[in-house]
Amino acid sequence: MRSFSLFLCMGVLVVAAELPSIGQVGNASSQAKIPPIPGGALGESIRLGRDLVEKTTTHPLSKPYSGNALNCTSCHLKNGTDLQAATFIGVASAYPAWSPRERRVITLEDRILNCFMRSCNGKRPPLGSEVSVSILTYITWLSSGQPIRMNPDRPLGPNPLPQVSLAGFKPDQNKGSQLYSERCASCHGRNGLGRRMNPPLWGERSYNDGAGLAEVQKLASWLKPSMPPEETDLTDDEALNIAAFINSHDRPKFRLKDHLPEKSELGEYNSLIDK
Numbered sequence: 001m002r003s004f005s006l007f008l009c010m011g012v013l014v015v016a017a018e019l020p021s022i023g024q025v026g027n028a029s030s031q032a033k034i035p036p037i038p039g040g041a042l043g044e045s046i047r048l049g050r051d052l053v054e055k056t057t058t059h060p061l062s063k064p065y066s067g068n069a070l071n072c073t074s075c076h077l078k079n080g081t082d083l084q085a086a087t088f089i090g091v092a093s094a095y096p097a098w099s100p101r102e103r104r105v106i107t108l109e110d111r112i113l114n115c116f117m118r119s120c121n122g123k124r125p126p127l128g129s130e131v132s133v134s135i136l137t138y139i140t141w142l143s144s145g146q147p148i149r150m151n152p153d154r155p156l157g158p159n160p161l162p163q164v165s166l167a168g169f170k171p172d173q174n175k176g177s178q179l180y181s182e183r184c185a186s187c188h189g190r191n192g193l194g195r196r197m198n199p200p201l202w203g204e205r206s207y208n209d210g211a212g213l214a215e216v217q218k219l220a221s222w223l224k225p226s227m228p229p230e231e232t233d234l235t236d237d238e239a240l241n242i243a244a245f246i247n248s249h250d251r252p253k254f255r256l257k258d259h260l261p262e263k264s265e266l267g268e269y270n271s272l273i274d275k
């Protein structure tokens with residue numbers, strides 16, 4: 001027993017050392033335990049998947065499918081290993097899952113590919129393509145050892161973002177704007193278009209209006225454990241007001257047909273929303 005936990009612990013150290021140093025946020029306590037990467041081609045696929053999650057906009061394999069300035073890790077902090085912020089830990093254990101949005105039971109691969117169309121405002125990579133399978137492999141690896149509990153209600157894993165309550169909330173964009181200037185603008189720019197390593201929050205290079213974060217409640221719920229980095233102390237009302245302010249700005253419109261590839265490159269689009 002003792003040697004087992006030591007082994008796990010070593011695995012964490014090894015992986016922590018391999019994590020990217022740029023744009024890391026969160027704190028040590030929200031860092032999850034991750035098993036060692038296996039050898040051979042499977043390990044290579046996991047590493048490739050992690051690279052794609054980190055460098056979605058620039059990696060030659062994912063770049064053709066990316067449509068804005070966001071990498072998966074811009075929202076799935078620390079490549080999805082931060083337990084508090086839209087984590088990938090355990091996620092694979094929840095799929096296949098029922099998706100109210102697609103009105104179908106979807107696989108984890110579907111869920112990943114749909115993020116390219118919405119949060120990344122890009123094109124859906126083909127089912128079974130290298131880009132898709134590597135990200136799937138990486139995320140599945142992050143669920144190693146977790147018991148499968150398929151989700152009958154929503155396509156979300158066992159550690160979803162706690163949702164901020166909207167009960168009694170009246171959005172106040174003036175308060176949101178004020179807070180934005182004080183807490184966010186230094187990194188994301190007064191115009192919200194991002195600066196240097198800090199991604200845009202609205203405008204043509206941000207997530208489109210079909211993304212989860214385009215909903216005020218979801219954005220506020222993501223902000224609370226995530227932003228500002230190292231100072232995550234927004235109250236529910238502050239997070240909601242900032243979210244209302246951010247989402248009052250223009251961003252790309254989601255029209256499904258602009259994001260689906262040619263039928264021949266699609267496999268089958270596992271959804272009924274275009275019917």
Ligand code: HEC
Nearest residue numbers: 070071072075086091112115119155156157160161207212
């Ligand atoms: C603009 C922010 C954003 C970007 C960029 C983004 N996502 Fe997401 N994604 C989210 C949010 C928010 C959720 C919902 C998390 C929650 O409610 O717990 C989510 C959910 C998911 C889920 C389901 C998680 C679960 O618990 O079942 C997967 C898988 C996923 N995203 C993969 C990706 C991949 C792969 C990329 C890059 C190609 C990506 N996402 C890009 C914000 C984003």
Ligand code: HEC
Nearest residue numbers: 023024025073074075183184187198199200201227228229
């Ligand atoms: C110290 C700089 C810094 C501050 C201050 C900051 N952010 Fe961020 N923000 C980042 C970085 C860096 C990322 C990308 C995360 C990564 O790559 O690890 C990010 C990502 C985001 C994202 C998801 C990606 C996107 O562009 O949509 C949102 C939304 C966001 N920040 C909102 C805010 C809000 C709201 C505040 C103020 C409450 C804030 N941030 C304060 C640096 C900052």
